[in-house]
Amino acid sequence: MKERRKIRVLIAKPGLDGHDRGAKVVARALRDAGMEVIYSGLRQTPEMIVETAIQEDVDVIGLSILSGAHLPLFSRLGELTREQGLDRVLIVAGGIIPDEDMPAVREMGIRAVFGPGSSTTDIVDFVLSNAPQDKG
Amino acid sequence: MDLAQRLLDGDRRAAARLITLIENGADGVELELKQIYPHTGQAHIVGITGPPGAGKSTLVSALARELRGRGKTVGIIAVDPTSPFTGGALLGDRIRMQELSTDSGVFIRSMASRGALGGLSRATADAVKVLDAFGCNVILVETVGAGQGEVDIARAAHSTIVVEVPGMGDEIQAIKAGILEIADVFAVNKADKAGAERTVMELEMMLQMNTRPGAWFPLIVKTVATSNKGIAELADALEKHLRYLRDSGELEQRLRANTLRELVDAAKEEFIGELWAELSQRDLATLTQSMLDHHLDPRSAAKELVRKFRNGS
Amino acid sequence: MASKQKEWEEGLLCKSLQRAPERREQFVTTSGVPVERLYTPVDIAGKDYATELGFPGEYPFTRGVHPTMYRGKLWTMRMFAGYGTAEETNARFKYLLEHGETGLSVAFDMPTLYGYDADQPMACGEFGKCGVAISSLADMEVLFAGIPVDEITTSMTINSPAAIIWAMYVVAAEKRGIPRQRLGGTIQNDILKEFIAQKEYIFPPGPSMRLIVDTIEFGAREMPLWNTISISGYHIREAGATAVQELAFTLYDGLAYVQAAIDRGLNVDDFAPRLSFFFNSHNDFFEEIAKFRAARRIWAKEMRDRFDAKEPRSWLMRFHTQTAGCSLTAQQPENNVVRTALQALAAVMGGTQSLHTNSMDEALALPSEKAARVALRTQQIIAHESGVTNTIDPLAGSYFVEALTDRTERAARDYFQKIDALGGAIPAIEAGFFQREIADSAHRYQKEIDEGKRTIVGVNDYQTQEPTSIPLLKMDPEGERKHLARLNRVRQERDNDEVRRRLQGLRQAAMGDANTMPYIIDAVRAYATLGEIMQVFRDVFGEYVETPVL
Numbered sequence: 001m002k003e004r005r006k007i008r009v010l011i012a013k014p015g016l017d018g019h020d021r022g023a024k025v026v027a028r029a030l031r032d033a034g035m036e037v038i039y040s041g042l043r044q045t046p047e048m049i050v051e052t053a054i055q056e057d058v059d060v061i062g063l064s065i066l067s068g069a070h071l072p073l074f075s076r077l078g079e080l081t082r083e084q085g086l087d088r089v090l091i092v093a094g095g096i097i098p099d100e101d102m103p104a105v106r107e108m109g110i111r112a113v114f115g116p117g118s119s120t121t122d123i124v125d126f127v128l129s130n131a132p133q134d135k136g
Numbered sequence: 137m138d139l140a141q142r143l144l145d146g147d148r149r150a151a152a153r154l155i156t157l158i159e160n161g162a163d164g165v166e167l168e169l170k171q172i173y174p175h176t177g178q179a180h181i182v183g184i185t186g187p188p189g190a191g192k193s194t195l196v197s198a199l200a201r202e203l204r205g206r207g208k209t210v211g212i213i214a215v216d217p218t219s220p221f222t223g224g225a226l227l228g229d230r231i232r233m234q235e236l237s238t239d240s241g242v243f244i245r246s247m248a249s250r251g252a253l254g255g256l257s258r259a260t261a262d263a264v265k266v267l268d269a270f271g272c273n274v275i276l277v278e279t280v281g282a283g284q285g286e287v288d289i290a291r292a293a294h295s296t297i298v299v300e301v302p303g304m305g306d307e308i309q310a311i312k313a314g315i316l317e318i319a320d321v322f323a324v325n326k327a328d329k330a331g332a333e334r335t336v337m338e339l340e341m342m343l344q345m346n347t348r349p350g351a352w353f354p355l356i357v358k359t360v361a362t363s364n365k366g367i368a369e370l371a372d373a374l375e376k377h378l379r380y381l382r383d384s385g386e387l388e389q390r391l392r393a394n395t396l397r398e399l400v401d402a403a404k405e406e407f408i409g410e411l412w413a414e415l416s417q418r419d420l421a422t423l424t425q426s427m428l429d430h431h432l433d434p435r436s437a438a439k440e441l442v443r444k445f446r447n448g449s
Numbered sequence: 450m451a452s453k454q455k456e457w458e459e460g461l462l463c464k465s466l467q468r469a470p471e472r473r474e475q476f477v478t479t480s481g482v483p484v485e486r487l488y489t490p491v492d493i494a495g496k497d498y499a500t501e502l503g504f505p506g507e508y509p510f511t512r513g514v515h516p517t518m519y520r521g522k523l524w525t526m527r528m529f530a531g532y533g534t535a536e537e538t539n540a541r542f543k544y545l546l547e548h549g550e551t552g553l554s555v556a557f558d559m560p561t562l563y564g565y566d567a568d569q570p571m572a573c574g575e576f577g578k579c580g581v582a583i584s585s586l587a588d589m590e591v592l593f594a595g596i597p598v599d600e601i602t603t604s605m606t607i608n609s610p611a612a613i614i615w616a617m618y619v620v621a622a623e624k625r626g627i628p629r630q631r632l633g634g635t636i637q638n639d640i641l642k643e644f645i646a647q648k649e650y651i652f653p654p655g656p657s658m659r660l661i662v663d664t665i666e667f668g669a670r671e672m673p674l675w676n677t678i679s680i681s682g683y684h685i686r687e688a689g690a691t692a693v694q695e696l697a698f699t700l701y702d703g704l705a706y707v708q709a710a711i712d713r714g715l716n717v718d719d720f721a722p723r724l725s726f727f728f729n730s731h732n733d734f735f736e737e738i739a740k741f742r743a744a745r746r747i748w749a750k751e752m753r754d755r756f757d758a759k760e761p762r763s764w765l766m767r768f769h770t771q772t773a774g775c776s777l778t779a780q781q782p783e784n785n786v787v788r789t790a791l792q793a794l795a796a797v798m799g800g801t802q803s804l805h806t807n808s809m810d811e812a813l814a815l816p817s818e819k820a821a822r823v824a825l826r827t828q829q830i831i832a833h834e835s836g837v838t839n840t841i842d843p844l845a846g847s848y849f850v851e852a853l854t855d856r857t858e859r860a861a862r863d864y865f866q867k868i869d870a871l872g873g874a875i876p877a878i879e880a881g882f883f884q885r886e887i888a889d890s891a892h893r894y895q896k897e898i899d900e901g902k903r904t905i906v907g908v909n910d911y912q913t914q915e916p917t918s919i920p921l922l923k924m925d926p927e928g929e930r931k932h933l934a935r936l937n938r939v940r941q942e943r944d945n946d947e948v949r950r951r952l953q954g955l956r957q958a959a960m961g962d963a964n965t966m967p968y969i970i971d972a973v974r975a976y977a978t979l980g981e982i983m984q985v986f987r988d989v990f991g992e993y994v995e996t997p998v999l
Contacts, residue, residue, distance in 0.1 A: 005160050006223075006248075014162035016559035016575050018648025021688045021775075024888050025895045027999060031224035036248045039999055042648055043571075048237045054431060055237075055244055057152035067559050068578030068814075085149070098780075098814050098921060115777040116812045117908040119899045189880060193997070228997035362653070363991065 007035045007131045009060040010053050012044045014077070017067035020092055026062060029120035030127065046077040050084055058089065059131045063110075065095040071104060078108035088132045094118065140171035143270055148243065151270045155245055158262045171283065172269035175232055179268040180378055183290045184278045185315060186299030191325045193232035193297060194361040195370075195411060196278050200233070202371045203274050211267030211275040212236075214327055215260060215289075225249075229278065243267060257288035258401070264292065274374075285322040289393060290318035294387065295377045297321045297370070302331035313316070316342065319354050321373045327358035327366065352380055411445055451491055462486075478731035480691030481893070482856065488848035496851065501746070505841045507761075509749040511742050511854070512842040513800040516767040519838035523551075527604060529771065531556030532815050533928040535575035535591035541818070542596060545988055549829060552803060553596070553634075554604040555615070556580030562649050564610040564983030567932055576929040579815075580606075584932070585978045587939045589617040590624070599627045603634035604679070604769065604803075609651040611638035612664050612966060613982050616973040621674075633674035635725055635769070637680045638664055641702040641874055645883040646688035648995065651983070654875045656990035657995035661706065663711045667966035669720040676725040678706060679769065685883075686729035687775045689891020692740045693793055693857060695729060697864035698883055705874040707756055717756050721763035730792040730799075731773040737792070738844060741799025741854035744768070747858055769803040770796035777812040781907035782919050785809040790827045797831055798844055804828055810919045817922045827959045884998035925987065936978065943976040951975050952985055959989040 005057055011027045013020060020042060027037045038056050040048070066072065070093070081089065094114040097105060105113060111130065114123050139157075142150035154172075156166045184199075186192050192212065200210045214229035225248035236242045245267075247260065260277060267275050279289055290296040298319035324335050339356055347353050355373040359366035381387035423441060426432040432440070467668045485492075496502075503509055506516035515521060521690040526544050528837065530553075531538045542553055557580040560572035566584040567576050576582055583589055593603075599622070607614045615636045619629045638648050640657040643650040650657065661678060668677035682690075682699030690698065710720055728744065730737050748766040772792035777785045786809050806824040808816030816824070824941045832838055844850045878884075897903040904910045924933075955968040972982050 003878075006250075008156070016563055016571065017579065018643070019688075020648060021408055021891050024999060025689075025891055027226055028892050028897075029231070031219060031226045032222050032740075033224040036218075036225045036227060036246075038227045038230060038246050039997070041228075041995070041997070044234070045238075048234065051238050052244075052391055055152050056246060057149075057156045067575055069559070069574030072574030096813065099917070100921075116777075117905070119909065120895055121899050194994070226999040228999045231997040232994060234994070360995075 005133075007060065008056060008058045009035050009062060009127065010040060010049070010056060010058040010104065010115045011037055011062045011064065012040045012049045012052070013064050014044050014046060014049060014073045015040050015065045015067040015069045016043060018064070019066045020043055020064070022066075023062075023064035025095060026064070026114075026120060026123055029124055030062075033124045033128065035127070045079055046073055046075065049077060050080040053081075053086060053089060054084060058093065060090045060127055062127075063091070063093045063095075065093065065097075068096070070095070070097055071101060072112055074105055074108045078110075081109060090127070090130050090132060092123075092126065094123075138168065138171070140168045140269075141149075143172065143266065144175060146271070151243065152245070153264055154266050155247075155263045157258050158266070159247065159250070169265065172265060175269040176265045177268065179264075179272055180274045180295070180374070181264055181268070181293045182274060182276050182374060183293035183296040184299065185280070185289075185296070185318075186323075186325075187301070188280055190299040190301045191361050192278050192280075192299050193229040195297075195323060195325055195359060195367075196229075196276050196362055197233045197236060198361045198367045199357075199370060200236055200242055200276065201364075202367045204239065206371065208273040209241040209271060210236075211264075211270070211272030212242065212278065213247055213260060213263055213267070213275065214244070214278045215247045215249060215280075217280065218248045218250050243270065243272060257292070260289055261398075262291045274434045287315065287318055290315075291397070294381060294390070295320045295374050297323050297374075299323045299325050300335055301326045302329050302335040304340075312423055316346065320352060320377045321370070322354055323354045323359050323366075323370055324356060325361055328360045328363075332358060352384075352386070354378065409440070414445055414448075415441070450462070450489060453486075454489060454491065476845050478692070478736040479731055480693060480736060480740060480890075482691075482693070482736065482853075483861075484849075488847060488852050492848050492852040493855075496855075501855075506615045506765075507638055508753065508764055510745040510765050512845055513700060513736055514767055514802070518800065518841040519797070519832075520841070523832050523838065524797065524801055524828075525602065526550050526825060526832075527552035527803045527805055528573060528821060529554040529606065529805045530554050530821065531558075531581035531818075532579075532922065533581065533584065533924045534932050535581055535588045535929075537577075537594070537925055537928065538581040539592055539594055541725055541821075541936050542592075544818060545821065545825065545996070546601075548825055552602045553602065554785045554805060555592070555606065557605075557607055558582045560584075561610070561614075561979065562607065564613070564651060564979055565908065565930070566978050566980030567936060569980055576932065577614065577924060582929075582932050583614065583617065583979065584936045585939045586617050586620055586973050586976050587935055588749065588932070589614075591935075593618075598622050598625075599985040601629050602674075604637075605635065606637045608637055608640055608643050608647075608649055609657070610979060610983055611636045612930075612969050613835065613973065613979055615664065615967070616970045617979075620970060620974050629672050631673060633842075635676035636664065637681060637727070638678045639702065639706075639727075641705060641878070642681050642684050642699070642876045644993075644995070645685055645698060645702075646690070646887060647684040649979045650993050650995075652986060652990040653993045654878065656986070657993075658706075658709050658875075659962075660986075662709050662715075663964045663966050664713060665706070665710050665720050665723075666713060666964055668723055670716065673723075676723050676767075677720070677721075679725050679727045680706065681727040683727050683729045685887065686731060686773065686886050688776075690887045691890050692731065692733070692736050693860040693892060694864070695855060696740050696744055696747075696888055697861035699726065699728070699869075700744065700751070700861065701865060701868050701874055704751060704755070705932075707752075712757065717752075717758045718760040718763050721752060721756075721758055725802075726766055726767055726768035728770050728796075728801075729773050730770050730793065730796040730801075732776050732788065734791060734795050734854055735844075735850055736857075737795040739850060739857045740800045741770075741796070741801065742842075742850075742854045743858040743861065745800070746854075747861060767802045770799070770801040771805040772796070772807045772917070774807055774811060777807060777809075778905065779812040779917070781913060782809045782813060784918055785812070786827065789824060790831070793827055794831055794837065797837060800842060810921060813917065813919060814921045815918055820919070833914055879964075879996055881996045881998040884996070888998060911950060939976050939978070945964065947975045948972070948977045950982070952977055952981060955982065956985050956989060959986060 024026045092112045093110050139150045139154050218225045227246035296318045357370045423437045502511045505513040530541050559575040561583045565572045665677045680703040682695040686695040745766045749764040752764045771791045808820035808824045810820045868877050951972040958965050958968040
């Protein structure tokens, strides 16, 4: 008998800020929607995030950042995910990211950005309908 | 190239994916496991369990660092419970293992317990095989000390560390959880807190009453994982235990018993799988109805089922 | 009275409810505390005016810490500001002062908050983003150039590296001929709430507390006008706590600091008057006012009865307030002006000593000049136009406000007992108690919004599709380069042997139990950088990893 395939999500906080309220609320919402959520904690470098995503074989990476350092960090993360062949992984971000940075952020491989006021229902729905479906 | 071959060639993504397939009970996973089996049996498998809040993740992290310092590669499997209400899980053990996350000699995997405990122990055992074949010298399997699940995992491990902390009530937690018997080594963590000596003494008394003469007498190590105290001693205790297992012949016995159990478990599953494939739905419905009507008891119905199967129904 | 009320309930009210039921079955505050339909003298029966309220400036200070309150002196209008280089922030300070701000408040960038120089790898991408970058005394000198630091008070939001940033401020002033005794201001310096909520900790709790007690001791000896700690509920609230949790956890932290200083051998009356507090003012108007009033009363009682402080100055709680950043919406950001005005009004009605009002664009980015000015104007309108400053504690005696103040105090004391049972603030942190309570509250709050049980105007109701048109702050694109050039110049021009000697002296002090402040000041004076000094502490104390609470 086969179990239903679970979506595995990595929630990580790149950058130095310690504001983890959003990351934790989203992590709980995804868990409540039946997903397995790996929370790797604060102050994660792009290298740490990508290596964790590999080992945990996640389908989705959720990045939460409020410090304003998103452009250089996402850019490095985008490079690393491409180098490591993680193209199938759905990457989304949350936090304060100004509209004018959006085109650049998308270019770096971030598929969606959930800014302040986003509902967790929308986040869950987006992940459910966009997480890759190609394994096991 | 198939996953097993890529894994044997050292591809981390292949190792990670194979564990996912095991967790999902995916088609084709048996074939992969078959290929890696000849390459297993090399690692020292260590179970680590204890009550929530005992500092297990920190201890595992510190122990892994110590083992790395001794030139060993390390695999870590951290098991956390799945929520029975939502089927989801929050896995946070990596928070304590951050500094290991970019060490290429360490592979960490968080697993949710998902369905039944039996299922957990098998998926975990298979994941251990993956990391074993992948070349990890030591594999640390961390679980929350809750009872039967740990006992099952301990059977598959060579050495089991039970983590205790002082001041969590009067009773030794391991007794409460029924896991005193599985400990080869006790780590009394947070040993800088009041009551550590007392916990050690109580453990010693407990062990003196419960340990058979001539058997391995569990070692007790005081640790403060957050500041790395006692971690080298803990690693020494594990080495000592492994040496004992080898020298006393107990390793051989354990492996034989464990392998037999694996064979029986696998055979059961094989058999049930075949039974399921061959059975006619009509027979099944008829027998179920007889039980519902209380004409047949479950055991007799099962015997009837097997009889029909043998006769090729 | 009770019988009259019963008559009303069964008669007029009952009929009215039959005709038209109320909008909701239960009414609750933002924090989920139930609010009754009506409060009457019954709700405050038996309340003793003298012991529970008292007169302004007198125990238990429920009505305020000063006998004339805002009739004498308005609160300090202190706008939290900082971004990019020291030059840019210096210009913003001068702009705010020109427009009537009466105190300074410095926001530092993330590398500074973590004690990294701007060129360390962990600082990547963070330069000047959340505040001003300060890597050495040279930056601090630029930051306050031309600002009369002997006449104005400065608050600095800095925690793990607080002692070092404070030392830089002191040395920068002394180099201008202003003695440290004349400097007034505040360092936040509250590490417990970092472990609990904001997570910008570096060292483990033990050495962190030691550094704080070093500053308290040094301040008590040498800087009579300086608040050596600002015990902060603001960040606890921002992390998702309720008003009661904010109050209880903050005050409990305060008790822990007092105990730590007493354990060092200090006399409580020598340092207690220099402790200050910092609260959040959120959306629920009366709940916030009750929180402020209860805070003063609890603190006075605890200081007098628990710690046996003799001086009335030790009993009174002075606090700064900031309107709730987490209440700001990115949608229809102009509405934030109204939210901020109401929150600021609550802070004033609650008797705050100093106030920061958020700018409307802060859910989107750092505040622009104009947005910061509107926020400041909001305070000025409350101060000069609304009339609420004309009398002291105008809501005292309100059946509702008094009942809510009492209830808030009781709820906070229930938390005190729970934390006591866990063994105190640090064991409770290590057990993840605060963190779990806060994460649960944040989860509940978000769920209520998602399920439409709580209305946030413009977010889950009354939405519009129009794009936002708030002009955002533009920083100097050359800022980071200029800052790094100054840092390199400092490293070249200083006497590097002297820096090494002084850092070595600091290391010895840190390893022993001497007060580290004089050694930090020595190192700062020789232009040792923030990162270098913090590295000494990182080596000696180690770094903390949090207890995971999900």
